[in-house]
Amino acid sequence: xxxxxxxxxxxxxxxxxxxxxxxxxxxxxxxxxxxxxxxxxxxxxxxxxxxxxxxxxxxxxxxxxxxxxxxxxxxxxxxxxxxxxxxxxxxxxxxxxxxxxxxxxxxxxxxxxxxxxxxxxxxxxxxxxxxxxxxxxxxxxxxxxxxxxxxxxxxxxxxxxxxxxxxxxxxxxxxxxxxxxxxxxxxxxxxxxxxxxxxxxxxxxxxxxxxxxxxxxxxxxxxxxxxxxxxxxxxxxxxxxxxxxxxxxxxxxxxxxxxxxxxxxxxxxxxxxxxxxxxxxxxxxxxxxxxxxxxxxxxxxxxxxxx
Numbered sequence: 001x002x003x004x005x006x007x008x009x010x011x012x013x014x015x016x017x018x019x020x021x022x023x024x025x026x027x028x029x030x031x032x033x034x035x036x037x038x039x040x041x042x043x044x045x046x047x048x049x050x051x052x053x054x055x056x057x058x059x060x061x062x063x064x065x066x067x068x069x070x071x072x073x074x075x076x077x078x079x080x081x082x083x084x085x086x087x088x089x090x091x092x093x094x095x096x097x098x099x100x101x102x103x104x105x106x107x108x109x110x111x112x113x114x115x116x117x118x119x120x121x122x123x124x125x126x127x128x129x130x131x132x133x134x135x136x137x138x139x140x141x142x143x144x145x146x147x148x149x150x151x152x153x154x155x156x157x158x159x160x161x162x163x164x165x166x167x168x169x170x171x172x173x174x175x176x177x178x179x180x181x182x183x184x185x186x187x188x189x190x191x192x193x194x195x196x197x198x199x200x201x202x203x204x205x206x207x208x209x210x211x212x213x214x215x216x217x218x219x220x221x222x223x224x225x226x227x228x229x230x231x232x233x234x235x236x237x238x239x240x241x242x243x244x245x246x247x248x249x250x251x252x253x254x255x256x257x258x259x260x261x262x263x264x265x266x267x268x269x270x271x272x273x274x275x276x277x278x279x280x281x282x283x284x285x286x287x288x289x290x291x292x293x294x295x296x297x298x299x300x301x302x303x304x305x306x307x
Contacts, residue, residue, distance in 0.1 A: 002089075006063070008089075009063055009081045009082065010049070010061055010062050010063060011062075012062050012262075013046075013291075014044055014046075014061070014062045014065060015028070015046065016291060017062050017065065017066055017081065018030060018044070018051075018065065020084055020176075020180065021066065021070070021176050022174055025044065028043055028044045028045075028046065029042065029043050029044070030044075032053040032055060032056060032058065034053060035055065035056040035058075037055065041053055041055040041056075049061060063077060063081070066080065070177065083179050084179065084180055085262060108165065108166055108184065110164040113156070113167050113184075114164050116154060117147055117154075117156045117164070120142075120145050121147060122146065122148050123148045123150075125172055126146075126148035129153070129172050130153075130216075133298060134213070134297070135220070135297060136216050136217070137219075137220040140216055140219040140220050141216075143219070144193070144215075148172075151173035152169045152170065152172065153169065153170040153171075153172055154167060154169060155167065155168040155169065155192075155212050157192060157194075158194060159194050159195070160195065166183065166184065167183070167184050168181060168183050168212065169182050169183075169184075170212070170213075190229065190237065190238050191226050191227065191228070191238050192228075192229065193212075193215050193219075193225060193227055194241075197245065200224060200249055201249070202250060203250045203252075204249065204251065205224075205251070205252045205253070205254055206224055206226060206251050206253050206254070207225040207253070207255065208228060208253055208255045209225050209227050209255075209256075209293060209294075210263060210292065211228070212227055214227065214256075214293045214294050215227040216294070217294040217296070218293060218297075220301070221297060223254075226242075228270075234269055234273075239276075242273070242277060242279050243277030243278055243279050246278060246280065247278065251279065251280075252279075252282060253270075253274075253280065254281075254282045254283075255267060255270065255282070256285070256286050256292070256293045256296075257285075257286075259286055259290065259291050259292070267283065
């Protein structure tokens with residue numbers, strides 16, 4: 001691997017990586033996953049992005065921690081970290097081009113999936129995830145037509161004409177080797193929740209979230225929202241859409257940047273795009289201890305004002 005690619009992975013927030021490995025972190029400490037721990041003896045140094053167990057002596061950085069938990073090789077762990085956090089590695093360029101060629105050759109077949117979202121069904125695990133853990137309003141889940149299949153939440157993407165253009169899946173299980181998100185082949189999922197665009201009024205503010213989870217929380221709080229697929233997937237035509245909305249409806253965009261390097265990078269890219277495409281972007285900061293808006297909403301749900 002290239003040195004700068006390794007550095008990208010080492011800079012991922014270690015506590016966020018731990019949580020994606022289904023390890024509960026509280027006050028920078030957790031039960032050590034490397035020995036039979038009954039009191040939290042593993043601590044995280046956020047400033048140095050390191051961990052240390054004061055009982056068994058395990059220590060290291062982000063890659064070391066993930067490699068020990070997953071039991072994978074260095075390269076497999078690096079690929080897992082990149083996939084989980086949407087980090088684009090240098091050697092993925094050819095694979096990305098190949099995937100794009102495959103998508104053009106095999107376009108997304110909406111008719112194959114439309115029937116699953118005509119009458120969505122949610123499993124008990126999906127209900128617990130959406131309503132008990134995320135505290136989402138039922139009207140938001142119905143509006144977004146979320147569906148479930150086994151351990152996967154099915155997330156449909158629609159365009160402004162309410163036509164299905166893609167399906168994203170979110171893993172809800174406990175197998176740390178599974179990717180958290182995945183797309184079906186041939187689809188072109190860009191901005192999420194584009195079906196809200198025809199509902200916008202003149203001069204109305206729109207909130208930008210990183211991925212569907214933030215959008216669901218923003219909608220549950222009564223805000224109209226669009227989702228950026230991820231911090232590293234932000235395509236020119238998505239930015240052109242934001243610029244067109246600003247010109248046509250005098251739209252102001254708002255954002256709560258995620259509290260990690262990827263969130264800050266996304267905000268900087270959007271700020272640069274705002275100057276280029278001529279739209280207004282207002283930043284709002286999350287309170288301490290909240291990593292993103294869905295985390296804030298899950299902890300402190302406000303009175304729902306969405307009708």
